[in-house]
Amino acid sequence: MKIHEYQAKAILRNYGVRTPNGDVAATPAKAEAVAKKMVAKGATFPLVVKSQVLVGGRGKAGGIKLAHTIEEVRPLAKQILKMNIKGEIVKQVLIEQGVDIQREIYLGIIVDRARKMPVFMASAAGGVDIEEVAASTPEKILFVPVEPLLGLTDYQVREMAYFVDIPKEGMKDFAGIVKGLYKAFMEKDCSLAEINPLVITGAKEVIAADAKMNFDDNALGRHPDIAEMRDEAEEAPLEREARRLKLNYVKLDGKIGCIVNGAGLAMGTMDIVKHFGGEPANFLDIGGGAKAEQVTDALRLIVSDPKVNTIFFNIFGGIVRCDLVAEGILIALKNLPDWNTPIVIRLSGTNEEKARDMLKGSSLISAATMSEGAKKAVEISNRAA
Ligand code: GDP
Ligand code: MN
Numbered sequence: 001m002k003i004h005e006y007q008a009k010a011i012l013r014n015y016g017v018r019t020p021n022g023d024v025a026a027t028p029a030k031a032e033a034v035a036k037k038m039v040a041k042g043a044t045f046p047l048v049v050k051s052q053v054l055v056g057g058r059g060k061a062g063g064i065k066l067a068h069t070i071e072e073v074r075p076l077a078k079q080i081l082k083m084n085i086k087g088e089i090v091k092q093v094l095i096e097q098g099v100d101i102q103r104e105i106y107l108g109i110i111v112d113r114a115r116k117m118p119v120f121m122a123s124a125a126g127g128v129d130i131e132e133v134a135a136s137t138p139e140k141i142l143f144v145p146v147e148p149l150l151g152l153t154d155y156q157v158r159e160m161a162y163f164v165d166i167p168k169e170g171m172k173d174f175a176g177i178v179k180g181l182y183k184a185f186m187e188k189d190c191s192l193a194e195i196n197p198l199v200i201t202g203a204k205e206v207i208a209a210d211a212k213m214n215f216d217d218n219a220l221g222r223h224p225d226i227a228e229m230r231d232e233a234e235e236a237p238l239e240r241e242a243r244r245l246k247l248n249y250v251k252l253d254g255k256i257g258c259i260v261n262g263a264g265l266a267m268g269t270m271d272i273v274k275h276f277g278g279e280p281a282n283f284l285d286i287g288g289g290a291k292a293e294q295v296t297d298a299l300r301l302i303v304s305d306p307k308v309n310t311i312f313f314n315i316f317g318g319i320v321r322c323d324l325v326a327e328g329i330l331i332a333l334k335n336l337p338d339w340n341t342p343i344v345i346r347l348s349g350t351n352e353e354k355a356r357d358m359l360k361g362s363s364l365i366s367a368a369t370m371s372e373g374a375k376k377a378v379e380i381s382n383r384a385a
Pocket of ligand 2: 127196197210
């Protein structure tokens with residue numbers, strides 16, 4: 001799960017990371033009011049007006065502007081609040097004290113699956129897309145793996161500080177920020193926490209001018225405060241609907257909708273569809289129960305993806321009985337009267353014969369094995385395309 005910059009900054013402030021003062025606004029009038037209040041409290045121009053969207057590259061897209069007078073705040077906010085940045089409509093702007101940028105540093109931490117531990121990345125080439133730096137000049141990034149049992153050590157912090165050439169006046173602040181970022185990352189179960197740019201100001205202060213935090217969805221159960229920050233409007237619509245239906249669904253780009261019981265079998269199903277030259281439209285695990293209601297929900301969800309032209313049911317009856325799944329499918333098809341997407345089905349395991357009998361006479365195309373089912377689904381999908 002992703003959160004907005006202003007939310008990430010609020011979290012990081014609690015961990016001692018210095019950020020510019022500011023507040024969010026959803027209308028141009030509110031933006032002006034926020035700016036006036038800030039100025040009354042001692043903020044100076046320029047102020048920055050920043051679009052709050054969950055995609056990166058807002059600066060390049062024109063979603064970040066400087067206001068040099070109070071009169072400029074309202075029209076800038078009005079302009080930014082209308083913007084569509086990479087498909088996301090701006091609903092809020094963050095008004096912040098502008099910072100006197102002398103240098104822009106990149107500082108981030110991610111979970112590195114290959115190393116099986118968190119890894120810091122630091123670069124003096126901050127402010128720009130770090131993926132670009134990694135691709136064209138990887139030597140400009142220092143990677144520092146942190147052994148979680150030892151924690152972040154002072155020498156690692158110093159190694160990063162030297163690599164990005166922190167001025168000695170800023171050393172203490174920088175160390176505090178790196179440690180705060182690490183602590184926040186660990187305690188909040190992040191998959192990524194990033195400050196880009198971390199700014200060195202003319203007065204040699206070190207300030208987080210941007211912040212990004214992504215969280216491990218599977219850990220949100222222990223962070224209700226963070227789960228609450230979810231911005232529903234910015235999820236893929238089908239995934240949002242799936243979460244509401246409690247279906248374990250990931251949207252992909254292919255044409256073959258897969259409905260499977262069990263996550264391992266669902267992974268295997270996507271592999272075998274690909275093996276026979278097809279492209280799965282999704283990962284979907286309908287779970288062990290697979291009652292009529294779940295099957296109906298799953299079918300509805302999958303056909304609401306306009307790309308899907310074939311459905312492949314792959315059910316293994318271990319705990320679940322195949323006849324119950326067949327019943328679910330028949331009820332689901334009755335619930336969806338103008339159905340015309342072909343369905344290939346492989347049912348094996350407990351009560352499979354009974355299930356096959358029940359499906360005789362329906363329009364379902366049955367397959368005896370997983371390979372046969374995948375092959376048929378791919379053929380039908382390719383013919384329809
Ligand atoms: P992103 O493009 O979505 O990553 O948004 P950032 O918050 O990183 O801002 C992009 C760029 O805008 C930064 O790298 C800076 O160059 C510039 N910027 C952001 N805040 C300020 C500010 O307070 N003052 C000035 N002069 N530039 C800023
Ligand atoms: Mn940034």
